[in-house]
Amino acid sequence: MKANGDEPLLSARNVVQEFVVRGHGGVKGGVVQAVSDVSFDVRAGETLGVVGETGSGKSTLARSVLQAPRPKAGSVRFQGTDLVGLKGRRLLEARRSLQMVFQDPFGSLDPKWRVFDLVEEPLVAYGVGTRQERRQRVREVLDTVGMDPDVYGRRRPRQLSGGQAQRVAIARALTLDPALIICDEAVSSLDVLIQAQVLNLFERLRGELGLSYLFIAHDLALVKQVSDRVAVMYLGRLCELGPAEALYREPFHPYTVALLASIPSPDPDAPRAQAHAAISGDPPSPIDPPSGCRFRTRCPRAQERCAVEVPEMRELAPDHAVACHFPVERGTALSP
């Protein structure tokens, strides 16, 4: 990681998250190694994107940061305080500036509540201000996300469209004036035109409120759109982390190369998503992940060493690290 004078806003070190599953109906039981030894920083004012496929552990990582549930090992320092080990009130206080927006806005908004009360709720929970002051704050944040409080304040979630409901969820996350918002597939269920509106809203808020984001999504183009740096996860481990532009232009990890080759381009003259350049098969089970590098069973560059030795993250370019014994050389990743 780059040496930086001031401490990063969020600093996760060697985070491990595991779940025990019972075997049943032909499904093998065991320990799901959902997140294994993951370290990263989110610097003040930046957006760190996290991409990965289903089962890569990206959502579990987000929840581990929030201590929901607490990681099995490692540390998560937020604004200088290690959240791992904090309990009750002290955890709540430390987490106040750390908010989350989920994929399904209707799942995260109580259908019986009105928009006004939904957005006010975090303020009530933290005992902020008088009723008058809280109402004022709710009007402010609804305004900030582009919803007229007089029109939408008294509506219930079912009277909102998907895009509007997601704006309410964002307003809720903003009420406590957070420093960092974790977005877990926050625009993935929205239609493309509404998605663009909400993405632009995230970008505007970042500038206006000095927010940082941990932006998690499976869509690589979407993540690049909003991110300063991007982390790529595979089967619970970090593969690559680097500046967005460099990582997409000249990826080091064969998995990143495969992901990028799979994106269909909205340009018929662009080469078709290259199935042969992409990878075959499905990711192995996180219950019994491959030894050494977890990507080796699908990797075109894998050699004996990959089965024996877990590749450590190492910096190959400024601020750009990769966990691979045989990284793709610069200039050979994509066709000229």
Added chain:
Amino acid sequence: MSGGAPADVRVEVGAPPATGPLLEVGDLRVDFRHGGRTIRAVNGLSYALSVGRTLALIGESGSGKTVSSRAIMGLLPPSATVSGSVRFEGEELLGLSDKAMRRRRGADIAMVFQDPSRSLNPTMRIGAQIAEAVRVHARVDRAAARDRALELLKLVRLPSPEQRLHEYAHQLSGGMRQRVVIAIALASKPRLLIADEATTALDVTTQAQIMELLRDLQRQLGMALVMISHDLGLAASFADEVVVMYAGRAVEQAPTRELFAHVRMPYTKALLDAIPRVERPPHTPLPVVAGRPPDLAALPAGCPFAPRCPNAQDMCRETAPPLEEGSPGHRWACWYPCEDAA
């Protein structure tokens, strides 16, 4: 659009040359009665699809793309009123008896849906499910059906097919389940496959695998494909022709290459512009149109896109533009279409 690409270069797509249309949809309308209101979900949709070709129906939620395909399959609830015509190999499908339709459905036309786990029976082994589909359409004994099931699993390139025959849906990944669903759809050797957001729920690497698979199968079996998607990128990569739908209407329709080189309808342009692209540097603001699609029970008088359209004039708010051929093979419904980017 990325300019500079020569639009008139025809690339051999590998599909057989177009013959008479396999499927001909004419002025298809679907109305739903709901609480005393009439919702016009599909409003005058027409297209033709030839053997071995791929047509993409593109649009947002509620644009009518799925409803129109269910109308073709005869899968709409009784509350729906369907009019217009749907001809398959020249035979009119609308108005067929349930029994006659059932024979067509599955045998000649099959459909694959977004969520593979909902299309599979969780209590039945994979092999038995495929064998059942085989025996519905062909009079073969159990052993022959099982052999055919294995053949189909090999065809859709499911890893270790012999073993998978004895497994249940929950033991497979999402991508593997979708392969099984496709195997079942292919059991009857359909002439037309309708894939409704068939790869939307899948990861990007799996999506690429399934789309490649569908394309190969199409070549191998000479099957026509209607792909329903919200993803213009997917359409650009895999379709021969694209129909863009908005509020129940086709608003632009053209061969894929022509469409992407010469976008005319401002809605299509808005869709294209709003897609995040890896080629753009981070933090580039996305061009957006405000608002959202209209309520289908209270459509505006003129063009349904007019309230959100940057090109809209008074005329657009008064009279809905018809879908007309503006250049060879390219139709659009717009009074003030976009110009080619310089």
